[in-house]
Amino acid sequence: MTGTTVVASDLDRTLIYSAAALALDVPDHEAPRLLCVETYQARPQSFLTEAAAALLVELAGDPGVVFVPTTTRTREQYLRINFPGPSARYAICANGGHLLVDGETDHDWHASVRRALAADCASLDEVKDHLRRSADPAWLLKERDAEALFAYLVVDRALLPEAWPKELAEWAEPRGWSVSLQGRKLYAVPRPLTKSAAVAEVVRRTGADRVLSAGDSLLDADLLLAADRGWRPGHGELAAAGWSAPHVTALATEGVRGGEDILRAFLAAVR
The missing domain is CATH 3.40.50.1000 (HAD superfamily/HAD-like)
Structure with missing residues (x-):
C-alpha cells in the first residue's frame, strides 16, 4: 500500500x-x-x-x-x-x-x-447548571467538566432512570449539544x-x-x-x-x- x-x-x-x-x-x-x-x-x-x-x-x-x-x-x-x-x-x-x-x-x-463553540452552542455553564438541577443525588456520583469544554456525570447505572439520558438529549439538542452514555459516564458535548x-x-x-x-x-x-x-x-x-x-x-x-x-x-x- x-x-x-x-x-x-x-x-x-x-x-x-x-x-x-x-x-x-x-x-x-x-x-x-x-x-x-x-x-x-x-x-x-x-x-x-x-x-x-x-x-x-x-x-x-x-x-x-x-x-x-x-x-x-x-x-x-x-x-x-x-x-x-x-x-x-x-x-x-x-x-x-x-x-x-x-x-x-x-x-x-x-x-x-x-471560536466555533462560542458561535454555535449554549455555554458550558448553562449546561452544567441544568445538569445540577435535573440530576438526582440518588444516582449521581460525580459531576465534572473536561478542560472547560464539555461536561460529564459519573452515575450509578443501576439507579439511573432509563428515560433520563433521552430527556437530557432532547433538552440539549436545540442548544447545540449532544449526549452520550458510556459505562458509568454520561457526557454532554457541544456538537461542533x-x-x-x-x-x-x-x-x-x-x-x-x-x-x-x-x-x-x-x-x-x-x-x-x-x-x-x-x-x-x-x-x-x-x-x-x-x-x-x-x-x-x-x-x-x-x-x-x-x-x-x-x-x-x-x-x-x-x-
Whole structure:
C-alpha cells in the first residue's frame, strides 16, 4: 500500500480496557496475557492483550501510517497512557478540543475550536447548571467538566432512570449539544466539538490520502463516518443501537479481544 494513511482510533473500550471492561469469557487459565498501559495513583487502570500490543507496535512503526490516538480524555488523562512502540506524533484529546503535537498542545487549533463553540452552542455553564438541577443525588456520583469544554456525570447505572439520558438529549439538542452514555459516564458535548474535525486537521498537515478509524460510542460516530474505512467492536453504544454504515465493519468480538481484532484489521488494511 502506497501513500500515507491516518489511523485514528478511540481508546477506552476500543483499544484499551479497564479491568471491569475486559469481558473475558473463558476459563481463567485460558485468558489472554495482558499488558498494563496505564496506572493511576500507583494502581493499574487500563490494559490490552500482549498480542494487541505487538500489533500496535507494528502498526505505529509502519512508515506509511500516522497513528493518532483519538479520545474524549483530557490531556492529563491521555498522558497517563504508556503505549508500547514509538510515541504518537499527533494525538487528539477532549473529543477534538485539543490537538497534541509531540505531546504539546497546538494553541492555534484550540483557539479555533473555542471560536466555533462560542458561535454555535449554549455555554458550558448553562449546561452544567441544568445538569445540577435535573440530576438526582440518588444516582449521581460525580459531576465534572473536561478542560472547560464539555461536561460529564459519573452515575450509578443501576439507579439511573432509563428515560433520563433521552430527556437530557432532547433538552440539549436545540442548544447545540449532544449526549452520550458510556459505562458509568454520561457526557454532554457541544456538537461542533468532534473527533472528525481534529482528524481532518491531521490529514491536512500530513497530506494523508486515506483515513481508517475505530470506536465504540456515539461520540465516535462522526469519526467513523468521516473515515474511508472503520470498525466498531461488538460492545458499546453503537453496537447496542445497531448503528451501521456501509464502510464500517461491525465486529462480533467484545471486550479486550475486540481491541485486538481492531488492531488486526487496521494492519490488514494498510498492507
